[in-house]
Amino acid sequence: MPQRQQNVYAAQWSSNGGALGAPDLTEPGASPFGENVFHLAVQRQRLPKHVFKALTHTLEGAEQMDPMTADAVALAMKEWAMEKGATHYTHWFQPLTGLTAEKHDSFYSPTDEGTALADFSGKELIRGEPDASSFPTGGIRATFEARGYTAWDPTSPAFLLENPNGTLLCIPTAFVSWTGEALDTKIPLLRSMDALSQSAVRALGLLGQDPAKHVFTTIGAEQEYFLVDEQYYFERSDLYTTGRTLFGAKPSKGHELDEHYFGSIPERVLAYMLEAEQELAKLGVPIKTRHNEVAPAQYEIAPIFENSNVGSDHQQLTMQILQNVARRYGLVCLLHEKPFAGVNGSGKHNNWSMGTDTGTNLLDPGETPAENAQFLFFCTAVIRAVNKHQALLRASVANVGQDHRLGANEAPPAIISIFLGAELEDAFEQIVTGGGVETKHGELTLGTDALPKLPMDSGDRNRTSPFAFTGNKFEFRALGSSMSLGFPNAVLNTIVAEAIDELATALEGKLDGGDVFAAVSEVVKTVWSENKQIVFNGDNYSEEWHEEAERRGLANLRTTPDALPSVVSESTVKAFGDYGVLSERELHSRYEVWTEQYATKLNIEAETAATIARTQILPAALRHAEILDEGGDGAGVQKLKAELSGLLDELIEAIFALEAANGDPGKEGLEFAEYMRDVVIPAMDAVRAPADRLERIVADDLWPLPKYSEMLFIK
Numbered sequence: 001m002p003q004r005q006q007n008v009y010a011a012q013w014s015s016n017g018g019a020l021g022a023p024d025l026t027e028p029g030a031s032p033f034g035e036n037v038f039h040l041a042v043q044r045q046r047l048p049k050h051v052f053k054a055l056t057h058t059l060e061g062a063e064q065m066d067p068m069t070a071d072a073v074a075l076a077m078k079e080w081a082m083e084k085g086a087t088h089y090t091h092w093f094q095p096l097t098g099l100t101a102e103k104h105d106s107f108y109s110p111t112d113e114g115t116a117l118a119d120f121s122g123k124e125l126i127r128g129e130p131d132a133s134s135f136p137t138g139g140i141r142a143t144f145e146a147r148g149y150t151a152w153d154p155t156s157p158a159f160l161l162e163n164p165n166g167t168l169l170c171i172p173t174a175f176v177s178w179t180g181e182a183l184d185t186k187i188p189l190l191r192s193m194d195a196l197s198q199s200a201v202r203a204l205g206l207l208g209q210d211p212a213k214h215v216f217t218t219i220g221a222e223q224e225y226f227l228v229d230e231q232y233y234f235e236r237s238d239l240y241t242t243g244r245t246l247f248g249a250k251p252s253k254g255h256e257l258d259e260h261y262f263g264s265i266p267e268r269v270l271a272y273m274l275e276a277e278q279e280l281a282k283l284g285v286p287i288k289t290r291h292n293e294v295a296p297a298q299y300e301i302a303p304i305f306e307n308s309n310v311g312s313d314h315q316q317l318t319m320q321i322l323q324n325v326a327r328r329y330g331l332v333c334l335l336h337e338k339p340f341a342g343v344n345g346s347g348k349h350n351n352w353s354m355g356t357d358t359g360t361n362l363l364d365p366g367e368t369p370a371e372n373a374q375f376l377f378f379c380t381a382v383i384r385a386v387n388k389h390q391a392l393l394r395a396s397v398a399n400v401g402q403d404h405r406l407g408a409n410e411a412p413p414a415i416i417s418i419f420l421g422a423e424l425e426d427a428f429e430q431i432v433t434g435g436g437v438e439t440k441h442g443e444l445t446l447g448t449d450a451l452p453k454l455p456m457d458s459g460d461r462n463r464t465s466p467f468a469f470t471g472n473k474f475e476f477r478a479l480g481s482s483m484s485l486g487f488p489n490a491v492l493n494t495i496v497a498e499a500i501d502e503l504a505t506a507l508e509g510k511l512d513g514g515d516v517f518a519a520v521s522e523v524v525k526t527v528w529s530e531n532k533q534i535v536f537n538g539d540n541y542s543e544e545w546h547e548e549a550e551r552r553g554l555a556n557l558r559t560t561p562d563a564l565p566s567v568v569s570e571s572t573v574k575a576f577g578d579y580g581v582l583s584e585r586e587l588h589s590r591y592e593v594w595t596e597q598y599a600t601k602l603n604i605e606a607e608t609a610a611t612i613a614r615t616q617i618l619p620a621a622l623r624h625a626e627i628l629d630e631g632g633d634g635a636g637v638q639k640l641k642a643e644l645s646g647l648l649d650e651l652i653e654a655i656f657a658l659e660a661a662n663g664d665p666g667k668e669g670l671e672f673a674e675y676m677r678d679v680v681i682p683a684m685d686a687v688r689a690p691a692d693r694l695e696r697i698v699a700d701d702l703w704p705l706p707k708y709s710e711m712l713f714i715k
């Protein structure tokens, strides 16, 4: 089918087809929020009083669940789910693939009389037994040592996933090896939340202000994604096997005009967003924001923040729902960090803070941060933690897709630094010098009385910082769009727990019954001075910053193989060991899994690139040569032939070289990853360069792949 017709076909969309209509949300019960969640209100309503009480005690960490309670919860959960059409249940978990996993079991078992009975016990709720050796374990489980368990996480509510042909009860679970090691992202996250809570409660006791019994970490993740028409997606084996385009000339129009960002959302896309958000609402995911992002065909969705464990589960669901619902609109949602070379990539902003069970945000600076001992203490702990473990934080966001963003010419850089803003930096400097601080909350007048005066924030924003203070939280911006929030947040919580303890111990030494603020000031002064090298308020993209960061001795780990060894560095092993988050063996297993994933994914990309080049692009170019042959011997045609033949020679050479590089180099682990980075990526680039130039000269109807201009601009 010639290109033009394909485009017209792709652009088809009928708003009448799958339209959901808009319900009257003022009617009681019309809001779908939480409809498919076995949340607290349903639990209270359906569980016998004593069971509900026992369950809440478990949730508060006061006691372990007894089998009777588990049976009663299972029964109520099953009845609730079946009333809503569920026939099956699954333990829903997050192995080291970075994705979610599920194995469905029917509620029904046959009886002696030839009928079937629905049954679901506390035992089945609490424990499942998937084959652990079929998931990545990084050497913890050999193929013959299969046993692993999934364990119910009662702190993240069960939910229903709907399919047109049936409904599934999903029970969030942790995944552990028979030998007791964590094989997932949830266990370390939960352990790190406990660690941080303990340290923070200890510190609050010393500060003597907040009588909190529990401190929990919070996350709200802004998720970027691309949407392309599914017609194009399925015509590109690179997209459906690797998630990104391995070929494609830069289109004549990019985002130079800045017309897409916050632009009005195309109707088909908005219809899709509304349905995706409605599905997420049913699942209790509190979506708040949607908008067009910077790149054409790029969008963003963000929820209201929640506690880290639930927020992390909800993030996984958000990615899944975004992908599922897209297909109903003839679209495919791309979560790769860099689907299109030369076009902005997709990240995920991890907004993070710490809150007490008494309702205080520990990173809220209030009106006068320089006088706020509690804020200064916790903020300094974060600065200390990020400075000490900067390499680990960088490693926590490393993956093959991220190598196109971090350390490349894109946001944010691979150097971890903190943006505090001028006012806060002043506040810290004032503590060092002992002077008073002036807070500037001005007003902005707009030059006409028709418009109201705007209250101003105390500082500007900095879009380029990988770790920015944004008012009452830190925004860790270096995560990739496809990533699970589990590990980066386990890292954040653990290193901050460690720093809080370190500061608390120093504070204890200085308190001695005296003035708390004076003692905090002294601690803050020392820790700030030792760690302020990590603070940078300027342009993180600039060449000068790279030089300055090097002078400061900050880590600049450009690629995944550079970064990953920090997962098993001495300081990581110590912090994670001291706080019981991951043992050395558990850290090593992650290091091995991620190193292997990097190499394997690159190998898949490289083989896909070689195949597309040889079986699609090369034949198209050869057919184009035939057209030129028919064009006679005129000087112009000769010129075209010479141009084409030069590119063909270059392409053919490069294909052979890539195919050779794709052979087994006989390396393992980090060496294999480095080989992929140093030998295979350049070989892929060498194929892509002439291929992309060929795209610009080969007859349009012969070109086998949808082009960037089509994928990005036909909506």
Ligand code: ADP
Pocket (backbone or CB within 6 Å): 218, 219, 220, 221, 222, 302, 303, 304, 305, 306, 351, 352, 353, 354, 361, 470, 472, 473, 475
């Ligand atoms: P911006 O980043 O543009 O300032 P918002 O203030 O809306 O935008 O925050 C973005 C994200 O940060 C949202 O998901 C929001 O829920 C989340 N967020 C706000 N406060 C906190 C907090 N205390 N802890 C974690 N995330 C938070």
Ligand code: MG
Pocket (backbone or CB within 6 Å): 222, 349, 475
């Ligand atoms: Mg933000």
